[in-house]
Amino acid sequence: MTADPPVSSQKPFKLDAAAAAARREELAEILVDAVASGASVNFLWPFELPDARRYWDRIIARIAADEILLLAVENGGRLVGTVQLLPAPQPNQDHRADISKLLVSRSARRQGIATVLMQAVEAEAQGLARTLLVLDTETGSAADRLYRRLGYQVLGIMPRHARLPGGELADTTFFFKHLPDGSR
Numbered sequence: 001m002t003a004d005p006p007v008s009s010q011k012p013f014k015l016d017a018a019a020a021a022a023r024r025e026e027l028a029e030i031l032v033d034a035v036a037s038g039a040s041v042n043f044l045w046p047f048e049l050p051d052a053r054r055y056w057d058r059i060i061a062r063i064a065a066d067e068i069l070l071l072a073v074e075n076g077g078r079l080v081g082t083v084q085l086l087p088a089p090q091p092n093q094d095h096r097a098d099i100s101k102l103l104v105s106r107s108a109r110r111q112g113i114a115t116v117l118m119q120a121v122e123a124e125a126q127g128l129a130r131t132l133l134v135l136d137t138e139t140g141s142a143a144d145r146l147y148r149r150l151g152y153q154v155l156g157i158m159p160r161h162a163r164l165p166g167g168e169l170a171d172t173t174f175f176f177k178h179l180p181d182g183s184r
Helices: 016-021 024-036 049-064 113-127 144-149
Strands: 013-015 069-075 076-089 096-104 132-138 153-163 170-180
Touching: 016 024, 024 049, 024 076, 024 096, 049 069, 069 113, 069 132, 069 144, 076 113, 113 144, 132 144, 144 170
Parallel strands: 096 132
Antiparallel strands: 013 069, 069 076, 076 096, 132 170, 153 170
């Protein structure tokens, strides 16, 4: 019997709407885990599986409508991380996309999963001729440090932008990154 390779060496893959629907429960579990760990991903604890399922139902519909691209990483046949790419729909912004909901299960953190997901989502963006990526996160968080390490530039910091689980308001850092334009 061979051991699974390190998770960070496993290749992220796209989930279309049907695949995402089939793995909805795993997606919901990853989201609940992220919120429970205090991740700044728009939800506050307590956050239960029914809430997460409703969220993923909305996202799956948007995947089916080609509004969102969902990438995932699995280990041992279970999803352990995801990230979303939201190409801007405006004709004058056909070069831009938002990155959203970079989620990694607590049990799989510190193994390079977030980095490989971000590298993969950047490659997908380039394949869609999206050369300007935009995202935001809680200032000073682990995600903030990750994005800086991956070459994202700070656009600015909005003070008291998002509520934390304890009720206090935290600053949010807005980032951007220009990707090489090899497709146009």
